[in-house]
Amino acid sequence: MKLHRNSLLTAAAIVVVLYVVSLVIGLPAWAAVVLSVVLLVLLAVVWKQPEAPKPVVRTVQAAPAPVVLPDPVFSGPPTRTVVDVRLPSASADFQFSFSAIVQWSTVLSGSRHADLGAVAVDALLQRARALSAELQVTEEALNQQHLAAILGEPALDEKGQVRCWATEVRLRLPDADYKHLQHLAALHRLEQTTLIERRMEQDKRAYLKEDVFATPGSAAVWWLANHPGDVENAVGLLDTLAELSAAANDLPVRRTSAEAVEQPKPSRAELEFTAAVDDLLEVEQGEPQRPARGEYREQFYSE
Template sequence: MNREQRGVVKAVSVIAALLWVVLGLRFGWPFWVLLTLIVVTIAAPWLVIWRYRRWKVQRLALAPRPVETVEPPERPNPTERPLSGVPLRSAHPDYKFLFSGTVFWYSKPDAPGLPHVDPGGLAADLILEQARRLVAEVPPDEGELAEYRLNAALGAERCDPTGHVAVWAGEVRLELPESDAARLRRLAEARKQRELWERARDHERDKRAYLADEVLKTPGSALVWWLAREDCNVDEAVRQIGNLRRLTAAAHDTRVPAPDFDAPQWITAVSADQPSMHSFLLEEFDLGNNGGGTSHHVLAAIEGLATGEERAVLSRRMAEVLAAHGHREMAELVRDTFDASNRRELPGSGAS
């Protein structure tokens, strides 16, 4: 609201107040009513104007202000400088990468001091220095991955410490010489083969330890292992007891135990020089007849333990022992069978 509008409001307010005075005097209104009407008539327009101005200020404060966009200054046309086959040391000192790429640079117009004599060389040195720091942490076999990292790191514009040159790089390539790449492939293959060999060796060690410390620890453990693998074939297990005992002793470099005479089929056949001698094989034993079975066992024991003259001596001693214990009939059978040529009266036979 300008000054003229405010003057109009004042004039209207004064005229309205005078009108209330005239009406109040004409009709005899009370003084307080007349005073109230005059105050309201004069103050109301100004109150309305004040509220309007405040609303307008708030509206202007909430209205969005236009943002002034400042366009960046145009980059000068850069100068290109190619780099090719620059050796850079990798994380392994004996392997070097070959760095290639294109260096882009331009001189800063507001650079302090005198301009550089060779700004292109300054730009290339800046790129190579940063590439050298990055490549020094890369293993020789990760060149392809490092190439992407280099393109990302060197693609951002930067300035040299003196502020004369702005520089960046693109089309970066990182390669190993073919001889080094072939050597790395051979080393990788050798490591894989060694790992396979070590795993096979460890498997063999575990198997040997399992057999020596668990399976062949005792003849009993070997027998249980054999039964588990042969689906509890008890008959065959009994026949293999002697073999398992010898195998257990050999596995622990101990003396092979004496033959087990209680094992099945321990009786040997009759030698060829005694064709007339009867062979008391285990299959011929009559286990149903207690007396006959016992005599067969005794005769078979003598036959299996000795041969020739030694068998005759053993039979005589066995007969004497049997006779001393009251088994005269069995003693006679032993002497008749093995020592008939030198038969003599047994003790306690009753001869006088």
């Protein structure tokens, strides 16, 4: 930082004047020097001026205009949507409802079909139909995942004009068919339960008839096996067990006691033979005659 020439001359003159005045007055020399220094410092503070900056000449180069690139436009493959197309299932009574977005890309150059979208949709539906015909209607979620995985792979149509695939595949049963399937499942479970209960009942009846009540003796043994040690009651129940055995085996004659079982009633021929023998013995011994054989037989059978 620099002072102007006039400022320096003025300061020098003031210092000289002060020095002379201090000598005239009789002040010590060092006092005159200190006073001069103080005065010079004050002058330097008051008259200090900043140095004018030098003009800087800069050469400004024109910046090139920014190049604006257009946003890239990604054109996806053409698409066509199919909704609620009926497809067969493994069951002849039920059909699936199929929906998807069909996408395709052209393959051949030159002559092409007038509606490649229709070609792509037809090719994809043929693939879906062949797959759904082997699917069970009871596995709806698994069927949809299986169909989406296979139809998502691009494949050519029969003439090789387009390569088509599907996204957002939906495969389900219509509401009416789903309710009908649930009703059939409930009936099937009821049928299975009924068959099992019937088979258990048949086994139990066969066991009672063919094993327990096959004879009065097997009935008594069965009762003792379920009541071990209770022999007295078993003896008292022999008649009852015999009747149960006869009823279980559809026997026409009702046996009321064990004695009747062991000693069956004599036949008509046996009675006639016994009566004839008795008559001969009476005649030889001279005993009074008994009633005629006809009267005896009538009396026996009337009883």
